[in-house]
Amino acid sequence: MEVELKFITEKNISKIIIYIFIIIMTSMILMISYFYVKNTYEDFNIQMEKFVQDKYKNQKTILKKEISTIIDIINYNATKSDEDERELKADTVRLLNNITFDRDKSNYIFVYDILKIEGGDGFAKLLVNPNRPDLIGELISTNYKDSNGKKFREDFMRDIREKGESFMEYSYNKVYTNEPKQKLSYFKYFPRWNWVIAVGIYVDDIEQEIQSSKEHLSKRVKNQVVQNILLFLLFLSIAIVISILVSQKIDEVFKKYQKSVQSKSKALKELNETLEKRVEEEIEKNREHEQLLVQKSRFIALGEMISNIAHQWRQPLSELSTILMFIKFKYSMGQLDEEIMKQKSKEADFVLEYMSHTIDDFRNFFMPKKEKENFVLNTAMDSIMTIISSSLSNNNINITICIDNNIVLNTYLNEFQQVILNIISNAKDVIIENKIEKPWIKVDSKEYDKNNIIISIEDNGGGIKVEPKNKIFEPYFTTKKDSDGTGIGLYMSKIIVEKNMNGKLKVKSGEFGARFDIILPK
Numbered sequence: 001m002e003v004e005l006k007f008i009t010e011k012n013i014s015k016i017i018i019y020i021f022i023i024i025m026t027s028m029i030l031m032i033s034y035f036y037v038k039n040t041y042e043d044f045n046i047q048m049e050k051f052v053q054d055k056y057k058n059q060k061t062i063l064k065k066e067i068s069t070i071i072d073i074i075n076y077n078a079t080k081s082d083e084d085e086r087e088l089k090a091d092t093v094r095l096l097n098n099i100t101f102d103r104d105k106s107n108y109i110f111v112y113d114i115l116k117i118e119g120g121d122g123f124a125k126l127l128v129n130p131n132r133p134d135l136i137g138e139l140i141s142t143n144y145k146d147s148n149g150k151k152f153r154e155d156f157m158r159d160i161r162e163k164g165e166s167f168m169e170y171s172y173n174k175v176y177t178n179e180p181k182q183k184l185s186y187f188k189y190f191p192r193w194n195w196v197i198a199v200g201i202y203v204d205d206i207e208q209e210i211q212s213s214k215e216h217l218s219k220r221v222k223n224q225v226v227q228n229i230l231l232f233l234l235f236l237s238i239a240i241v242i243s244i245l246v247s248q249k250i251d252e253v254f255k256k257y258q259k260s261v262q263s264k265s266k267a268l269k270e271l272n273e274t275l276e277k278r279v280e281e282e283i284e285k286n287r288e289h290e291q292l293l294v295q296k297s298r299f300i301a302l303g304e305m306i307s308n309i310a311h312q313w314r315q316p317l318s319e320l321s322t323i324l325m326f327i328k329f330k331y332s333m334g335q336l337d338e339e340i341m342k343q344k345s346k347e348a349d350f351v352l353e354y355m356s357h358t359i360d361d362f363r364n365f366f367m368p369k370k371e372k373e374n375f376v377l378n379t380a381m382d383s384i385m386t387i388i389s390s391s392l393s394n395n396n397i398n399i400t401i402c403i404d405n406n407i408v409l410n411t412y413l414n415e416f417q418q419v420i421l422n423i424i425s426n427a428k429d430v431i432i433e434n435k436i437e438k439p440w441i442k443v444d445s446k447e448y449d450k451n452n453i454i455i456s457i458e459d460n461g462g463g464i465k466v467e468p469k470n471k472i473f474e475p476y477f478t479t480k481k482d483s484d485g486t487g488i489g490l491y492m493s494k495i496i497v498e499k500n501m502n503g504k505l506k507v508k509s510g511e512f513g514a515r516f517d518i519i520l521p522k
Contacts (some may be wrong), residue, residue, distance in 0.1 A: 032232065048217070070109060109198070110200075112125070120141065121139075126138055140153070142154040184206070371412075374409070375413050380420075385399070388425065391428065399442075400440065415496045419493040422490065457515070457518075463512075463513050469508065493505060503521065
């Protein structure tokens with residue numbers, strides 16, 4: 001790597017640029033030329049295939065038109081002549097026998113008088129065939145095979161019976177050569193006289209025309225390819241000359257730039273040092289800010305925990321006070337016997353056990369766990385309700401939880417419970433602040449898609465009044481009056497869901513209040 005860096009110096013950088021440019025341009029021109037020639041000849045082959053198909057298709061159309069013309073002539077003569085059918089047939093045979101063809105032409109008219117439409121030996125008599133005068137008037141068979149062993153008469157008669165016409169390719173002696181050549185013929189049934197009238201052309205004549213067109217087109221393509229390659233090379237030469245001129249200009253500009261860079265390098269170095277110090281200071285400030293934010297969040301959670309413990313213990317403490325007052329009253333009346341003492345002791349033990357269980361639930365809830373675990377969603381919700389149910393009951397807030405017992409999540413249990421508790425507590429505070437009559441909170445869950453579930457928490461607290469609604473997730477943003485809120489709970493909830501749990505926390509206004517949607521992977 002060091003050798004390569006030493007090779008590129010300030011003195012030769014402009015030359016290296018021009019060399020690289022020439023190499024790139026030459027490679028591009030060669031690649032363009034290669035793909036141009038390749039694509040041109042591929043297009044040429046495609047065009048030739050299409051030309052051959054069109055040629056044969058056009059030739060079939062010509063043969064079909066020739067037979068149609070012959071049949072039109074026969075029908076026309078029949079309407080204009082007073083001769084009977086026998087004389088009309090004889091005149092037509094003479095007419096067709098008198099149709100001559102040039103030595104350079106291989107297509108001619110031939111006619112079969114069909115005696116047995118189903119084929120076989122003696123199926124027809126040959127009436128017209130300039131190429132085979134020896135067969136005129138002779139009975140012929142569909143069992144006849146050409147030089148390739150093909151029973152072409154049997155094949156075209158099958159088409160005649162089914163469709164009344166047939167295109168057939170077979171081997172037959174060519175006119176003036178007596179050599180078997182492939183021939184393309186069109187056969188048409190003339191039901192009036194039970195004739196099959198046909199015309200054919202030898203394939204080598206078609207191929208000769210195709211070859212002639214192919215050579216002509218190939219010559220044009222080659223000329224076009226050569227012209228374009230010469231243009232490419234001319235363009236490359238011009239580009240190289242221009243790049244050399246540009247390289248000289250780059251040298252001049254680069255020398256001026258070197259002088260200006262040297263004069264500015266010291267100032268830039270000092271500026272970089274200053275910026276590094278400022279960046280380090282800002283990073284340290286942000287780190288301290290984040291630590292303060294986390295510490296504040298912990299104090300808030302601790303305060304909420306103490307408040308919820310107080311709510312949970314208020315009724316048990318009242319019951320314990322009632323038990324003690326009863327014992328004191330019985331003692332003062334002299335009616336405190338052993339049985340009453342045992343009964344009230346059991347009741348007091350039950351209340352104390354409940355209070356101890358409550359403390360365990362709070363301790364497990366706030367105990368940090370860094371490993372993901374599988375847990376049933378419904379069970380997690382029960383633990384949350386243990387913490388907040390008394391607070392909701394004291395404020396007459398009805399909470400409805402509708403969650404399938406089969407939903408299992410794999411994530412951080414305590415962090416998940418903290419998020420749910422934050423949102424429900426936030427809904428409770430909004431309901432109390434807005435003095436909502438018949439307040440309620442609803443929690444439900446369902447499959448969001450095959451990989452995720454959605455947990456929705458909705459209340460009738462009046463909804464979110466700020467815009468945009470996602471502003472409520474910003475740190476220190478709060479809508480509570482008299483500085484009752486810190487604006488950290490929802491911010492920390494969004495951080496936990498989206499960064500720690502790879503989920504999404506969204507908010508929108510429902511029909512009666514706010515609706516929070518938590519989307520988590522299963």
